Amino acid sequence: MAKGRNRRDKAVRDQYEQLPYPPRNPEDEKTRLITGSPSQLDEVNHYLFRGEQDFSGPFRALVAGGGTGDAAIMLAQQLADRGDEGTVTYLDLSSASRQVVEARTRVRGLKNIEFHTGSLLNLPDMGFEPFDYIDCCGVLHHFEDPEEGLAALKSVLADGGGMGLMVYASLGRTGVYHIQEALKLLVGDENPEKQLPLAKAFVEGLPSTNWLVRNPFVGDHKMGEDAAFYDLLLHPRDRSYLVPDVIDLLKTSDMELVTFLEPVKYDPENFVKDRDVLKRIRQMNDADKAALAENLTGNIKTHIFYARKSGDLPGNIAETGPDMIPVLAERTPAEALAQTFRGKKIFQVSFDGEKVNFNLPDRISELVSLFDGNRTLSDIQTEMSLGGDGFRRLFAPSFKLLNSLNLLWLRKKGT
Numbered sequence: 001m002a003k004g005r006n007r008r009d010k011a012v013r014d015q016y017e018q019l020p021y022p023p024r025n026p027e028d029e030k031t032r033l034i035t036g037s038p039s040q041l042d043e044v045n046h047y048l049f050r051g052e053q054d055f056s057g058p059f060r061a062l063v064a065g066g067g068t069g070d071a072a073i074m075l076a077q078q079l080a081d082r083g084d085e086g087t088v089t090y091l092d093l094s095s096a097s098r099q100v101v102e103a104r105t106r107v108r109g110l111k112n113i114e115f116h117t118g119s120l121l122n123l124p125d126m127g128f129e130p131f132d133y134i135d136c137c138g139v140l141h142h143f144e145d146p147e148e149g150l151a152a153l154k155s156v157l158a159d160g161g162g163m164g165l166m167v168y169a170s171l172g173r174t175g176v177y178h179i180q181e182a183l184k185l186l187v188g189d190e191n192p193e194k195q196l197p198l199a200k201a202f203v204e205g206l207p208s209t210n211w212l213v214r215n216p217f218v219g220d221h222k223m224g225e226d227a228a229f230y231d232l233l234l235h236p237r238d239r240s241y242l243v244p245d246v247i248d249l250l251k252t253s254d255m256e257l258v259t260f261l262e263p264v265k266y267d268p269e270n271f272v273k274d275r276d277v278l279k280r281i282r283q284m285n286d287a288d289k290a291a292l293a294e295n296l297t298g299n300i301k302t303h304i305f306y307a308r309k310s311g312d313l314p315g316n317i318a319e320t321g322p323d324m325i326p327v328l329a330e331r332t333p334a335e336a337l338a339q340t341f342r343g344k345k346i347f348q349v350s351f352d353g354e355k356v357n358f359n360l361p362d363r364i365s366e367l368v369s370l371f372d373g374n375r376t377l378s379d380i381q382t383e384m385s386l387g388g389d390g391f392r393r394l395f396a397p398s399f400k401l402l403n404s405l406n407l408l409w410l411r412k413k414g415t
């Protein structure tokens with residue numbers, strides 16, 4: 001048993017030494033910053049720090065299993081852009097991956113990342129001060145014992161802090177594990193150089209009845225990148241989770257879910273029309289609603305979520321108030337969003353081809369155009385000449401929609 005585990009541990013390490021993932025060219029840092037969830041600073045602030053975190057030193061973030069560096073670079077750049085003194089600690093097993101992040105860091109001239117090579121399982125003994133925030137994406141599902149990995153992360157999490165995590169989701173990956181099993185039988189005993197051409201030929205020739213061929217949501221193996229193909233279909237060890245499995249995983253470390261992202265995908269009300277069914281859904285708790293949504297849509301490939309220590313008080317999601325500033329995600333300019341809504345009563349969003357209509361409150365376009373990242377809700381209310389009730393009737397549904405699409409968060413004035 002232990003021998004098998006050691007062999008698989010070594011196979012995982014060898015994979016990421018030979019094929020750092022995801023593949024990144026450091027020169028691309030000159031032209032773009034990759035952003036995404038979790039770990040966008042305003043999103044972290046909204047979900048884990050009530051929008052009240054100013055991120056100045058000694059704010060400490062850990063990116064565990066940081067790979068080729070997307071999260072470490074995004075966090076470090078966003079901290080540096082604010083002139084804050086927060087730091088990012090990067091840790092990964094793979095020295096080849098670390099070389100890629102270090103090169104990306106040099107291109108950007110970032111000085112606020114500290115690099116470590118090693119297993120996150122050793123975190124309890126590495127002598128780190130506790131971290132306010134821990135990002136661990138696409139890592140725990142490769143562990144022999146993910147619970148052990150989560151416990152190691154929690155051992156260095158500060159009280160009142162939180163984590164942003166990602167693990168694979170079962171239903172959206174339908175077919176992936178059938179092919180992984182088939183390829184283990186076919187080429188499992190070979191080294192990657194021999195495995196790859198045979199595996200590609202096998203996958204190219206799959207019959208139309210195969211579940212991976214029938215799954216329109218998974219496409220990493222078609223990107224033409226060896227690292228992506230290998231990570232999806234030849235990985236020596238990975239598993240996937242359903243919503244209840246995620247919640248159970250967190251419980252093993254006495255942690256709890258804050259939110260899944262994007263929240264819209266985990267709310268079954270968005271995908272159901274029948275009134276009686278809706279009535280029943282509205283009586284369910286959030287965890288059951290999320291589990292129901294996953295089963296009914298079937299297309300969730302990864303679970304991205306924020307978590308915190310169970311029982312940490314007070315609640316850490318930002319709440320509406322006069323001195324809160326609505327902050328749009330970086331990729332969403334206020335005017336462009338306002339233009340999208342102008343003159344419309346319905347906003348249609350396509351989830352992998354499934355079209356869902358959302359009702360738009362009157363004046364949402366005008367409201368959104370005032371989200372400049374500086375105006376508070378009180379400023380906006382004054383500018384729109386609305387009374388308290390009128391403003392609430394406009395802001396509450398607008399916020400619900402934009403927040404659930406992960407486009408809008410709240411930050412407290414002065415942070």
Ligand SMILES: C[S@@+](CC[C@H](N)C(=O)[O-])C[C@H]1O[C@@H](n2cnc3c(N)ncnc32)[C@H](O)[C@@H]1O
Nearest residue numbers: 016065066067092093094118119120137138139
């Ligand atoms: C799929 S990659 C994800 C990289 C990155 N987190 C991202 O989302 O782009 C998984 C990474 O986890 C790292 N890893 C696997 N087991 C680890 C461990 N025990 N300790 C630290 N890193 C580990 C691998 O070396 C690899 O770089």
